[in-house]
Amino acid sequence: MKVLSKSKLETALNKLNQSAEVFLPMQKDKESGFYSWKLFNQGQDELMLNALNVYLPPKNVVLPQTERMYSIKQEGQEIKIDKTFEDSSPRVIFGARPCDLKAILCMDDVFLTRGYEDSFYKCRREAITIVANACFQPGPACFCAAMEINPLEPAGADVIICDAGEAYSWEAKTPKGEALTAQITEYLEEKSLSLPAAKPFVQDVKYEGVAEKLKGMFNNHIWERLGESCHNCGICTYVCPSCYCFDIQVKMWGDEGYRFRCWDSCMYEEYSREAGGGNPRGSGIERFRNRFLHKLEFFKERYGTPLCTGCGRCIVACPAGINIVKIIDEIKEAELDA
Amino acid sequence: MKDISNKIREIAQTLFKEKKIDVFLGWEKGALDFQTVPFIARSEADARKLVFDEYSIHNLATLLLKFRDGSEKIGIAAKGCDSRSIVRLLEDKQFARERLHIIGVGCPGMKDPLQAIGMYSGLKKQQGDGNALAAKCYECVQPNPVIYDDLVGSQQPSRLTGERFARVNAMEQMNADERYRFFEDTLSKCIRCYACRQVCPACNCRTCIFDEMKPQWVGRENSPEDNMMYHLVKASHMAGRCVECGECERVCPVNIPLMLLNQKLIKDVNTFFGPYEAGMNYVEGAKPPLSSYSEKDPDDFI
Amino acid sequence: MHKCECEQPLVPVIVEVMDIKDETPDIKSFFVKNPGGNGLPFNVAPGQCAMVSYLPVGESMISCTWQEEQEYLQFAIKRVGLMTDELHQIEVGQKIGLRGPYGNGFPVEACKGKDMLFIAGGIGLAPLRSFIKYCFKHREDYGKIKIIYGSRSYADLCFKDELFELWPQQKDTEVFVTIDNAEEAWKGHVGFVPSYLEELNPSSAGTIAVTCGPPIMINFVLKALEKMGYNDEQVITTLEMRMKCGIGKCGRCNIGSEYICLDGPVFYLAQLRDLPQEY
Structure with missing residues (x-):
């Protein structure tokens, strides 16, 4: 299988960062959430890929808390809409847990189905590649499996990574995932890796x-x-x-x-x-x-x-x-x- | 605290039995050890579930507001900070004193269930050994109830050590640019969940300015400007009303130092219109400095 | 930034207000067309809505009270909030925003061959009017038509020329108008719509009843119709809730798992029986 050694993670992220904005789970001061790799302060911030999850979900990457839609200009009785602000710049969500990935799939259902496609969501979403981080050790407050999610093999990811201690296994699942893989292929090794055993859920x-x-x-x-x-x-x-x-x-x-x-x-x-x-x-x-x-x-x-x-x-x-x-x-x- | 718990339960049960109250506002155990949650008991049987323990941190005075339009007689357990909130609500004529039966509790300081569950769940970083009191409790100047019908627990000493307004003083030392940047940075994090407002016992307006849409006073954009507008307007509405229960800062999901703003105003109200401490004792008809008008006021209106 | 090619359902088109007519002291009709008068931005079926916006202020979901093909879209708008206040200030020639059409509209096909009973209160006549006028336009497709309409006062009755002149002259059509309180010059019926309906007691045989008005009126009308023997498949109503997106995304207009903007606003009573009573 393809493997990304943790020692090569940061160089791989730097590489991905050249063609897309990469969002990762981070601890920044007292807050934790998904922040751009560009904003990562070496020495101050902490990468939280190995933690269970972060406090704020990656929702704002697919649906920003505030998003401009279009301009309005008024001149007497005339009104103009000069610009619309769909944003299709490439982004990567790196290390989303299966619960957060599924949440994005739920939003896909809302914004992209049932008669209308929301153009603002669609443009942004189509340019997003999601690297999901499989969960082998559910936390005490977790219950994703009860909500129809497979934490080991989450559906809908472009790439699935699994934390095996010194390295992540790396498996592309979609053409988007393949494209992402191609970008960092020089940092990936081909070898076997023993994945951790899945721990049971604390809550039933x-x-x-x-x-x-x-x-x-x-x-x-x-x-x-x-x-x-x-x-x-x-x-x-x-x-x-x-x-x-x-x-x-x-x-x-x-x-x-x-x-x-x-x-x-x-x-x-x-x-x-x-x-x-x-x-x-x-x-x-x-x-x-x-x-x-x-x-x-x-x-x-x-x-x-x-x-x-x-x-x-x-x-x-x-x-x-x-x-x-x-x-x-x-x-x-x-x-x-x- | 077991003792306090038993006494609250006993008194509440008696009050129900004697039909002196219709509801009792206290705490019950939640799903997890450190989840002690606000609870509205409606019967003697309900009252058996009441507890008071090291996690009974919520200020129950906000729950009182759910009953302000009714005629129910209400029993309520109140720590020092809760009791000051109740005084403020009485001063604002949100309740008639006769409707309330207050069980005052000398508060030994509480732990923060939000910190505890944050660490337990793995969603918040470990801080300390988990035995510390909530940050706000180390700044408490009034752990004992200031208004009550029954008193349980022992009198507690003030836990504040050091300078009460240390944080405010540090902020005052900043120059204007530094201060602006400080607030811009801090308030930019706000996600506008309004938890600080909803848990605040001093926020008792029936229609909040931030919910008014006609006209809309404050924009809903998550931008530094709109966020600042929200926080500065909210803080100034707290002047003379904040009883330093610290619930706003405790529940903030993005760690905004809300009490810094509130304490700055406490300090200023004290300096310019004081001496004044909000809700320290109940005098019928008393008003906070910014709610009263005198022709002898030295300043012109605004 | 890559320019998106997809359809933009949340971005309005600009239309021009060609005419404004006072219907009542707080209701105005706005007639809109493409700027310069070149046709319509889109077609709106009876019962469908559109988001009307005075762009610098806001958007409101408004039922289209009539589309005169190629000629105009007509919206009768009551002054109730921020946006509608502003709209009531504008003058002919003003450009406004419009997006739509939204919602399912009335089942005009399924009602063919039936007698029609329309029951409306206040501004509630505006959505029904699109169906009423559709029936007149395709008069042979529908049976007898009865219209029961009421408002607070004579002044508050919408579309008076049609109510008192045009509609009663139509074939097999009866129009019954009532106002809530007696007025000196008013010779007609006085009383609330539901009780007038019970008084008139129109037969349920082969009839479809369509009702729209304030929630309290709808409630009593539905009860009255049930008493008069109308079953749940014979009664149609329209629901209203706060809306922002109009396309079933923003969340707020749900009743149960249905979104009024998308799955409604028109429902058979039989469908409503399955939904939570939250309207």
């Missing part, structure tokens, strides 16, 4: 049947109890690798400006507030319910897979200690209202 999460059961639980009393300590902040949605909801807004200086889109959160009251002031999800509990139903039921009904990828980030970040694993358990145990 049973998602089977949850989506189906939830269909009858919209009006269940359980939501009040589960959601009443929720602060309705947006942390869970913003650290989530798969939450994709966005807002479209405009910024003008006098007669010129642009329209942009930015992440939005279904936890915010403003999210579904109508122009006339009405809001079908005016209460925090209703918004809480909608989020979990979207993750565990609605998305599965529409796209055939849950929108939760078991990365555990929301569990780690929630100020109120709300735990999606516990919620799945409680849904399983809940009695259906008569």
Whole structure:
């Protein structure tokens, strides 16, 4: 098999960096997330490829938190759209864990299927090559396998690497992956490598049947109890690798400006507030319910897979200690209202 | 703390039995050892689940706001910082004192469940041995409740050692350019999740300026300008209201030193309008300095 | 930067406002065409919507109340928020943004051969009007037509010339108008739409009922229709939720796993029975 020795990793990254912007898991000061290799400060920052995962997912690479869409220019009654800002510059996400990769596939479903292709997403996405980092040692908060993911052989990767101590195995899975491989072929060796044995998951999460059961639980009393300590902040949605909801807004200086889109959160009251002031999800509990139903039921009904990828980030970040694993358990145990 | 836990449970159960309360705001154990989570008990049976332990760090006063339009009688457990928040809510007339039954708890300092789970999960870097208190608790000047109907636990000494405004003083030493760069760098990290606002007991506006769309005061772009606008406006709204519970800084997912801004304003309010400490004792009708107007004010309006 | 060649569903085309008509004190009709008056940017079927934008301010999803082929697209817009406030200030000749068409539209084919009952309140007549006018245009394809419409006051009734002049003259057509509260000059019916509907008690036999209006009115109308023997396959309604993208991506207009902008806004009651009651 092809092998990338860890001692050659940085030179390989430098090579890839010549033709694409490479995003990797890094610790920068107190934060960890996917940052450009260009911003890596030798001696200060730490590469986190060997860590379980980083706190902020690579979502912003495929769906930036703020993304300009088009320019607006007004002259009297005339209005012009001179420029649109689709960005198809080449990028590599290097070392995405299977949970984060699956989250991107979920976003592909949203932005590229069901009648319309979102041009801003499509241009950016087509120029992205994903090197997935297989997981042999799930962390204590992980439950990707329960959410229909194979952590050892994740679907949808362009390249899959496996950490075997001194080196990574390197396997191209798609033409894009082959092209990436060709770029660094001088740093790859052909040899056999023994991969680590997969460790069992710490948490036992049973998602089977949850989506189906939830269909009858919209009006269940359980939501009040589960959601009443929720602060309705947006942390869970913003650290989530798969939450994709966005807002479209405009910024003008006098007669010129642009329209942009930015992440939005279904936890915010403003999210579904109508122009006339009405809001079908005016209460925090209703918004809480909608989020979990979207993750565990609605998305599965529409796209055939849950929108939760078991990365555990929301569990780690929630100020109120709300735990999606516990919620799945409680849904399983809940009695259906008569 | 087992003792405190038992007493809170006992008192809450009695209050339910005697029909003196309809709900009790406390903590229960979550799925993991270090997950002690806010809990709304609605019956004597629920009250059996109440706990108080080293992770009961959440300021429950924000939960109170979920009940402000009701008429329920509410029991609530309150550490020093929580109790100051309650005083502020009472001063802002968000509640009638009669609706509340407060069990004050002398707080020995709490550990941070977010730090603990971050390290446990592998998503945050190991820091210390896990036995340290939450950073905010080392700066606590008021661990004992300032308003209560029952008092449990022992009186605790202030844990602040050193200069209270050390961080603020250091910032004040920066020149204007350095300070601008410092805030630009720090606030650029903000992801606008609004967790700092949602957990803040002083944020009790019914419609927040940042949620208003007509007009829209603050842009939603994740840019240094819009982020600064958010944080500076938020911090100035905290002047005279912040009780230093430190929840905003604790929950921030990108480690923005939010208390630095708040403490700067605490210091300034104290200097210019003080002496004043928000929520230190409840005097009916009292108002924070920036909420009152006197014809003898030395300055013109704005 | 590589220039993208793909379709750009989120980028509006620029159209020109050719005419503006006051319908009520807070509703105006805007007639738009390609700039300079050269045809239409796209065709909109009855019941479909488009994102209308006064570009410097925002976008709103608006139901197209009528497309006169090659002539104009008409949007009747109520002043309720930031963008619609601005639109109400503009004058003829203004360029605005438009993208669409969005949504499924009314099942005009499936309703052929049926008697039609249209029930609307307030601005809710705007979407139904596209179907009503379609029926008149293809008059032989549909049976008897009854239109029940109400508003708060006489002044708040939309499309008055059609309501009182044009539509009642159409073949086999009856128009029933009501206002919420009595007014001195008003000789017609007074009362809410659902109770007027029950009073009129139109037969359900071979009839399709189509309703649109404020949620509270729709709720009572649906109950009344059920009482009158309409089954769930005979009742069509349109739903409304806050929208941003219009193409089923941005998330907010979901009811269950359906997106109103894409899978709606038109639903048979039978379809709604399967969805969470969140509208």
